Amino acid sequence: MRTTLPRGLLILTALCLSGCSRSAQNLVTLAGSTAFQPFAEKLAEVYLTTHPDAQVNVQGGGSAVGIQAALSGAADVGMADLLDLPPEASSLTSTAVAKDGIAIIVNPGNPVSSLTADEARSIFSGKTASWKEVGGHDATVRIISREEGSGTRRSFDALVLGGDKLASGALFENSNGTVREAVASDPEAISYLSIGLVNERVKAVAFGGIAPSNRNVKNGTYSLSRPVFFLTKGEPSPAARAFIDFVLSPVGQGILEKEGLIAVKE
Amino acid sequence: MDRFISRLLFLAACSSTAILALIALFIFMEGAPILFRSGFGHFLAGRTWAPLEGQFGILPFILGSLWVTAGSLLLGVPLGVACATYLAVFAPPRSALILKPAIELLAGIPSVVYGFLGVLWLAPLIRTHLGGPGLSILGASCVLAIMILPTIVSVSIDALQAVPRSYREGSLALGATEWQTTRRVVLRAARSGILAGVILGMGRAVGETMAVIMISGNATHIPGSILDSVRTLTANIAIEMGYAVGDHRRALFATGVVLFFFIMILNTAALRVARRKF
Numbered sequence: 258m259r260t261t262l263p264r265g266l267l268i269l270t271a272l273c274l275s276g277c278s279r280s281a282q283n284l285v286t287l288a289g290s291t292a293f294q295p296f297a298e299k300l301a302e303v304y305l306t307t308h309p310d311a312q313v314n315v316q317g318g319g320s321a322v323g324i325q326a327a328l329s330g331a332a333d334v335g336m337a338d339l340l341d342l343p344p345e346a347s348s349l350t351s352t353a354v355a356k357d358g359i360a361i362i363v364n365p366g367n368p369v370s371s372l373t374a375d376e377a378r379s380i381f382s383g384k385t386a387s388w389k390e391v392g393g394h395d396a397t398v399r400i401i402s403r404e405e406g407s408g409t410r411r412s413f414d415a416l417v418l419g420g421d422k423l424a425s426g427a428l429f430e431n432s433n434g435t436v437r438e439a440v441a442s443d444p445e446a447i448s449y450l451s452i453g454l455v456n457e458r459v460k461a462v463a464f465g466g467i468a469p470s471n472r473n474v475k476n477g478t479y480s481l482s483r484p485v486f487f488l489t490k491g492e493p494s495p496a497a498r499a500f501i502d503f504v505l506s507p508v509g510q511g512i513l514e515k516e517g518l519i520a521v522k523e
Numbered sequence: 524m525d526r527f528i529s530r531l532l533f534l535a536a537c538s539s540t541a542i543l544a545l546i547a548l549f550i551f552m553e554g555a556p557i558l559f560r561s562g563f564g565h566f567l568a569g570r571t572w573a574p575l576e577g578q579f580g581i582l583p584f585i586l587g588s589l590w591v592t593a594g595s596l597l598l599g600v601p602l603g604v605a606c607a608t609y610l611a612v613f614a615p616p617r618s619a620l621i622l623k624p625a626i627e628l629l630a631g632i633p634s635v636v637y638g639f640l641g642v643l644w645l646a647p648l649i650r651t652h653l654g655g656p657g658l659s660i661l662g663a664s665c666v667l668a669i670m671i672l673p674t675i676v677s678v679s680i681d682a683l684q685a686v687p688r689s690y691r692e693g694s695l696a697l698g699a700t701e702w703q704t705t706r707r708v709v710l711r712a713a714r715s716g717i718l719a720g721v722i723l724g725m726g727r728a729v730g731e732t733m734a735v736i737m738i739s740g741n742a743t744h745i746p747g748s749i750l751d752s753v754r755t756l757t758a759n760i761a762i763e764m765g766y767a768v769g770d771h772r773r774a775l776f777a778t779g780v781v782l783f784f785f786i787m788i789l790n791t792a793a794l795r796v797a798r799r800k801f
Contacts, residue, residue: 291765319766399656404741405574406766428656428752429741431762435642442647443657 285500288316289323289336290408292357292433292451293485296516297336303512304503313500320408324349327488333497335488340412346488353484354504356519358452359413360461360469360481362437364444369393371463377417380447383424388445400427401439401448409433412483413449449481453517471519482519550783554776566777572743574763574771581778583745587660587753588729588785590746591739594664595671595728600721602668603675604710607717610676611683612705623680630673638737641666646738655750658740663753666734671724678723682716683709718796726789729782732757756782 287297294317301313318326320337324346327335335349338357342349361377363369369391372380379385380398389395402423403410414423430436433454440446441458452469455461461469464481473479487501503509510520558566561579569580606626610619641662650657686709694704710717732755740752741762754762760775760782767775 321766321768325768404762404766406763406771425744426742426752428658429743429754429762431736431741435737438642439658442643443650
């Protein structure tokens with residue numbers, strides 16, 4: 258009865274794949290973070306060109322599903338993009354494979370281009386109601402957040418809000434793409450997004466005087482970032498070990514850098 | 524052979540009912556424990572939705588579903604019934620030949636396209652002219668009104684065309700004008716059929732998810748005006764299901780239980796009305 262639907266599906270898929278494959282011991286299944294999923298697919302694609310007999314299966318589901326899948330063994334590797342891993346993940350071996358910065362974004366028409374940590378906290382907790390208070394137009398601040406359970410949301414809440422609660426009137430969008438669209442079309446909106454996904458349709462504001470960029474995350478001056486973890490239960494299988502080693506290798510890390518994430522190893 | 528076929532058909536009939544029963548059973552098994560554990564009062568009347576902190580109040584979403592549905596009916600029903608009346612009574616055959624398929628085509632447009640149009644075009648329009656976030660009850664109602672139009676129009680046309688010719692002819696023969704006949708005789712006679720169409724449309728409005736997620740803003744508070752953002756029951760399940768585990772997930776299933784009753788009540792009403800003869 259504890260088996261949840263996504264987990265059930267994962268198990269089914271895993272069973273199917275292991276049943277069909279000629280060499281099940283070469284199969285690596287990854288599941289979890291939807292934010293990291295496209296990067297994992299890219300990594301798998303390159304990995305397979307040099308390891309033709311390996312099989313890598315990348316699934317989404319979200320960070321929470323990644324943790325559950327790693328715990329139940331439905332996936333060899335769980336992916337989670339969380340600032341702090343929840344207590345249930347403490348029995349898992351975690352390896353940070355990349356870092357992802359979070360940028361606070363506003364509409365390009367908004368004159369505000371920098372927020373201090375206190376201002377950001379005050380805005381997102383609903384205490385600052387007007388843009389005027391932080392140097393903008395006399396207009397209501399419209400907060401757009403991510404849905405409950407999102408890895409980006411959890412990390413952002415921990416980093417910016419600390420103990421405060423998100424403003425009760427906040428709007429919610431359920432993906433990075435719709436967040437960006439909502440902010441691009443609303444001159445009074447404020448939200449947050451992975452740095453790699455910021456484009457010219459929105460304006461990323463400096464946080465504590467530091468511009469959000471991968472370089473600033475890397476040198477430690479920009480503080481809004483979260484690690485992406487690969488979670489394994491106990492000792493990973495040789496196939497999984499080989500894939501994780503590849504991701505941490507200069508080639509793997511180079512791919513992540515090129516795709517817009519931040520490498521954890523030089 | 525006959526008996527074999529009839530058995531086979533009986534089995535087919537049973538299977539659809541069985542599927543419904545299994546779905547109901549599944550939703551209840553997943554959702555009921557938390558409903559009982561945290562109490563119906565906490566769940567149905569609670570105003571705070573903070574699933575990670577154990578707060579599962581879905582009153583804002585119940586109200587959200589009600590508001591959005593009511594709004595879409597308010598906009599969609601007059602338009603739909605007027606449209607059906609024109610097409611069934613007044614339209615020359617040639618324009619009916621073009622208009623009717625065009626309206627039915629609306630039903631074929633995927634809901635994500637409606638949502639997209641709503642976000643890119645309708646929401647900024649509402650925001651600049653009426654204020655508020657744009658992603659609002661009003662926006663969702665407008666989009667849903669268009670989405671339920673085909674249902675209301677086609678069911679209403681059938682109902683209007685089912686009115687016996689003799690009613691019309693009798694009324695016209697007594698000296699009533701075309702409009703008087705339509706309003707006092709034809710529309711009245713087709714009333715229950717039109718109502719069934721409206722209730723079917725209402726069912727669609729309650730169940731619609733994708734377009735509503737995109738255009739309603741999904742805020743978890745109780746809306747103060749029609750320009751406020753709102754979250755419906757269906758949107759709550761769809762938005763958070765991908766990430767939810769444990770109690771959070773069970774609470775979403777419990778939202779499904781509430782939605783299940785919501786829709787069952789509507790469907791029962793629809794059947795009642797449809798069965799009533801005029």
